[in-house]
Amino acid sequence: METRRKTLLISLFLFAVFVSINVKAQDEYLTFDGTDDYVALPISYNGVNAIPEVSVEAWVRTSFTGSGYNSNWAIVDFDRSDFYDLFVRGDNGRVGFSTYSATGGINDFYGNIAVNDGQWHHIAAVYDGVDKHIYVDGILDTSIANPHGGNALGKATTRFGFIGDGSEASSYNAGKNNIFYDGDISEVRIWSRALDATELDANKFPGTLSGNEAGLYAYYTFGSGAVNDLGPNGFDGGIFNGPIFNNSDGVPPPPTSGSSVWSTNGNTAYYTSGNVAIGRTTVPNGYALAVDGFIRAREMRVDQDTWPDFVFEKDYKLPSLQEIERHIEKKGHLPKIPSAEEVDAHGIELGNMNRLLLEKIEELTLHIIAQEKRIAKLEGENN
The missing domain is CATH 2.60.120.200 (Jelly Rolls)
Structure with a gap:
């Protein structure tokens, strides 16, 4: 997982590098x-x-x-x-x-x-x-x-x-x-x-x-x-x-030698021995890329080791709506979802947050299905 995340982050950085290089x-x-x-x-x-x-x-x-x-x-x-x-x-x-x-x-x-x-x-x-x-x-x-x-x-x-x-x-x-x-x-x-x-x-x-x-x-x-x-x-x-x-292209190619840490393989620039900071001077521990600014791309892929299909397994303990209500009254947010204070302090991890959101959607779907069955049963009894 860590290797895939580092590959993703470096790929995003290289995308920004090549946009800069090709805007010539x-x-x-x-x-x-x-x-x-x-x-x-x-x-x-x-x-x-x-x-x-x-x-x-x-x-x-x-x-x-x-x-x-x-x-x-x-x-x-x-x-x-x-x-x-x-x-x-x-x-x-x-x-x-x-x-x-x-x-x-x-x-x-x-x-x-x-x-x-x-x-x-x-x-x-x-x-x-x-x-x-x-x-x-x-x-x-x-x-x-x-x-x-x-x-x-x-x-x-x-x-x-x-x-x-x-x-x-x-x-x-x-x-x-x-x-x-x-x-x-x-x-x-x-x-x-x-x-x-x-x-x-x-x-x-x-x-x-x-x-x-x-x-x-x-x-x-x-x-x-x-x-x-x-x-x-x-x-x-x-x-x-x-x-x-x-009348000659004045844009220098990516560095291939000398003191630079960057190397090239054909049209690809790569850097394998350290971390990259953009708009700042340090990278927090555990990360390969830190950007103080906006990142724009057409698509982003985040690899995940787990996906919440386990919610649909027969032995999954679905939290009751009463349990969820008590958690919200006590904590002010959904179970497993970070609070506003935590997000403000630490941000969010896109892959993990998407997994958690899907887990809540799947749980909500099960509650809706259960409610639909109860409504159908009551309607039958009433008839």
């Missing part, structure tokens, strides 16, 4: 040196309530660590204090999404997942007209409810956009913050509508758009080193001070 940019991307490289966009916003909804996506890779939250400014910026800004924080590598509305002013909003680990990540920010959301690698990182009172974004001014620097521009390629992004960027997408979780889960893979999708405002893949808009509006941008064009 296309073979074409721009490398920004953090000194003076940037891209100017011919897109501008103007006026109060100019942006009812917006979604911004990009593939980023950076290992920058600095002193200030804005020291690695920015991925896509239309002025944090006028419209919106998508960036990676320079001090801790978390995704930032700042927005401005006449109601509530500036809202600086940050994710929980650090993406400055030198690996490719798909990041996305959404304002749906009420709430704000940040996604990393197709999964919701965090949300904030109604920071602008349900109002659209925008100030009574004009701002043109930049990739790789902050905007103070009232005309194309005008004023900038001159705090430049250090890292790689590929496939930038700007939308005039709010993308939902299903769309962003699909969009975490590059090359998935035709360019004619509803609400697509601008779409840059940096093909051949150009900033040509593949969307419907033709917002071709300009490259300044030489961001380096790359």
Whole structure:
């Protein structure tokens, strides 16, 4: 049982590893040196309530660590204090999404997942007209409810956009913050509508758009080193001070040697000599994997050594309803089921909890069958 559980947990971890590895940019991307490289966009916003909804996506890779939250400014910026800004924080590598509305002013909003680990990540920010959301690698990182009172974004001014620097521009390629992004960027997408979780889960893979999708405002893949808009509006941008064009896959393969504990067997990465922690630094005794966060999968299999079919055996002592009632009155929960205090302190084991729940369902089924027989007998006697 312990071996099967460890295999399951490591398989879940490897699933997360390969999602991260495969959420990669296309073979074409721009490398920004953090000194003076940037891209100017011919897109501008103007006026109060100019942006009812917006979604911004990009593939980023950076290992920058600095002193200030804005020291690695920015991925896509239309002025944090006028419209919106998508960036990676320079001090801790978390995704930032700042927005401005006449109601509530500036809202600086940050994710929980650090993406400055030198690996490719798909990041996305959404304002749906009420709430704000940040996604990393197709999964919701965090949300904030109604920071602008349900109002659209925008100030009574004009701002043109930049990739790789902050905007103070009232005309194309005008004023900038001159705090430049250090890292790689590929496939930038700007939308005039709010993308939902299903769309962003699909969009975490590059090359998935035709360019004619509803609400697509601008779409840059940096093909051949150009900033040509593949969307419907033709917002071709300009490259300044030489961001380096790359046309080779920059995502490193799983480690195969050196000091890493990971090994590979074909397309499979494996680790057999220890435990794995994600989002934390320790693994409790008796476990192979500990995750401080959410795990998402299409299916999960938990091996069980016992299953409660014994409830239907002839010698099984079925607890009476009176016994169950007394237990509930005394303990405040069903027999064998952990209390709320125990769950809060220790969590639950999925396999064991499903077994216990089925046991209670089977016991309840037997009580219903017995009651049905008593009802039939009384009806017969009454007739």
